[in-house]
Amino acid sequence: MSDTSQQPTGHQDTLVTWVDRYGSYLYRFALARVQSPQVAEDLVQETFLAAVKGWDRFEQRSSGRTWLTAILKHKIVDFIRKDVRETASDRIDAVVNTSETLFSEKGEWAMAPRRWNIDPGRILEQKEFMAQLQQCLAELPERMARAFTLREMDGLSTPEICEILDISESNSWVILHRARMALRKCLETRWGERRPPG
Numbered sequence: 001m002s003d004t005s006q007q008p009t010g011h012q013d014t015l016v017t018w019v020d021r022y023g024s025y026l027y028r029f030a031l032a033r034v035q036s037p038q039v040a041e042d043l044v045q046e047t048f049l050a051a052v053k054g055w056d057r058f059e060q061r062s063s064g065r066t067w068l069t070a071i072l073k074h075k076i077v078d079f080i081r082k083d084v085r086e087t088a089s090d091r092i093d094a095v096v097n098t099s100e101t102l103f104s105e106k107g108e109w110a111m112a113p114r115r116w117n118i119d120p121g122r123i124l125e126q127k128e129f130m131a132q133l134q135q136c137l138a139e140l141p142e143r144m145a146r147a148f149t150l151r152e153m154d155g156l157s158t159p160e161i162c163e164i165l166d167i168s169e170s171n172s173w174v175i176l177h178r179a180r181m182a183l184r185k186c187l188e189t190r191w192g193e194r195r196p197p198g
Helices: 009-034 037-053 064-086 098-102 127-139 142-153 158-165 169-194
Strands: none
Touching: 009 037, 009 064, 009 142, 037 064, 064 142, 064 158, 127 142, 127 169, 142 158, 142 169, 158 169
């Protein structure tokens, strides 16, 4: 194992620069996925430590940010796997199945959702919307929020999500469906009320 004192000065300078340049970005990236400021900080620190130890493997085919983000993604997945093993139960079953209240017996909308009159691509870029999304995610049961972020924010496949969360494929579909419905309801309540009527 090597440390920064054994690295050439150029490597030290680069790593120090990366902490200043990418630290906040990596923290926000981690926080969006683990919902805990302390855990996000720890994961970012572990990422920089892994970068120090694995400097020889950085082939500079990608940017420093890309390389560090890839390391952080692995750290997040490892954290979630470990946490899932240690968490005996979840509140998923306690969440009201919102699909029962949103649809009639015929599968039609009981009450049609309001029209948002917005471009989804633009709204994702807005900080206020992302803050509301983060708050809504924080209100979901942990496994449900993780399934959603792994799928929708990180683009993982169903088998990958099942392996990380230690769930079956059919269970993942139920969890993701409930997460989407709960988030939709939460966002329509929080975000819809903040938008001027169209």
